Amino acid sequence: MKAEISKAIDRGNYIKYPLFERELPEGSYAQIVEIKPKSRVGKHYHKFQYELFYIISGEAKLGIGNEEYHAKPGDIYLVKPGDVHWVENNSEESFKLLVVKLNFRGEDTVWL
Amino acid sequence: MKAEISKAIDRGNYIKYPLFERELPEGSYAQIVEIKPKSRVGKHYHKFQYELFYIISGEAKLGIGNEEYHAKPGDIYLVKPGDVHWVENNSEESFKLLVVKLNFRGEDTVWL
Numbered sequence: 001m002k003a004e005i006s007k008a009i010d011r012g013n014y015i016k017y018p019l020f021e022r023e024l025p026e027g028s029y030a031q032i033v034e035i036k037p038k039s040r041v042g043k044h045y046h047k048f049q050y051e052l053f054y055i056i057s058g059e060a061k062l063g064i065g066n067e068e069y070h071a072k073p074g075d076i077y078l079v080k081p082g083d084v085h086w087v088e089n090n091s092e093e094s095f096k097l098l099v100v101k102l103n104f105r106g107e108d109t110v111w112l
Numbered sequence: 113m114k115a116e117i118s119k120a121i122d123r124g125n126y127i128k129y130p131l132f133e134r135e136l137p138e139g140s141y142a143q144i145v146e147i148k149p150k151s152r153v154g155k156h157y158h159k160f161q162y163e164l165f166y167i168i169s170g171e172a173k174l175g176i177g178n179e180e181y182h183a184k185p186g187d188i189y190l191v192k193p194g195d196v197h198w199v200e201n202n203s204e205e206s207f208k209l210l211v212v213k214l215n216f217r218g219e220d221t222v223w224l
Binding site: 001002003020024027028030050052054056064065067069075076078080098100102 | 113131137139140164168177179181187190210212215
C-alpha cells in the first residue's frame with residue numbers, strides 16, 4: 001500500500017504526519033516530521049525507542065549525542081535510546097524528514 | 113550517528129547496501145537497495161517481515177498485492193507479510209530506495 005497523509009499534528013514548532021497507522025507491527029511507528037522555518041526542537045532523548053531519520057528536504061543543524069551534523073537531503077541518521085538529540089532549523093525553508101521508530105513502546109520522550 | 117555505506121552486496125539485478133549493521137534493535141533491518149537500469153526484481157513475498165519503502169531516486173513499476181504503482185522519489189510504501197511484490201525498472205537510471213524491515217526474524221523470502 002502507498003502512504004497517504006491523512007492527519008497533521010501541529011506542535012507549533014513542528015508538524016507530525018503519521019504514516020500507516022494501525023498497519024505497522026507492534027514495536028514500530030512511522031511519521032514524516034516537518035520542522036518549520038526558523039524553528040527548533042529542543043534537547044530530548046527516548047528511553048526505549050530507536051529513531052531512524054531519512055532527510056527529505058531542507059537543511060538543519062542536527063545534534064545527536066556529542067556530534068553536531070549539518071543535515072541535508074539524502075542523509076540517514078540513527079538515534080539510539082538515551083542519545084540526547086535536537087534540531088535547529090535556521091533557514092527560511094521547512095526541514096522535512098521521515099522518522100521510523102523501532103523498539104517503540106509508546107511515548108517515552110524525556111525533555112531536558 | 114550518521115549512516116555510512118561500508119558494504120555493497122551485488123545480486124546482479126540489484127545492489128544492497130546494509131545500514132547500521134549491529135546497531136539496530138532486534139526485529140529490524142535497514143538497507144538501501146539499488147535496482148539497476150533495465151532490471152527487475154521478481155515476484156516474492158515475506159513470511160514475517162514488513163517492508164517500508166522510501167523511494168530515493170529513479171522511477172519504476174512497483175507491484176504490491178493487486179496494486180501496480182508508478183513509483184517516484186518521495187513515495188512511501190508498506191509491504192505486509194504475505195503481500196506479493198515486485199519491481200520493474202524499465203528506465204536507463206537506477207531505482208534507489210530505502211528499505212526498513214520490521215518484525216524481521218531473518219531471511220524469510222519466498223520467491224514465486
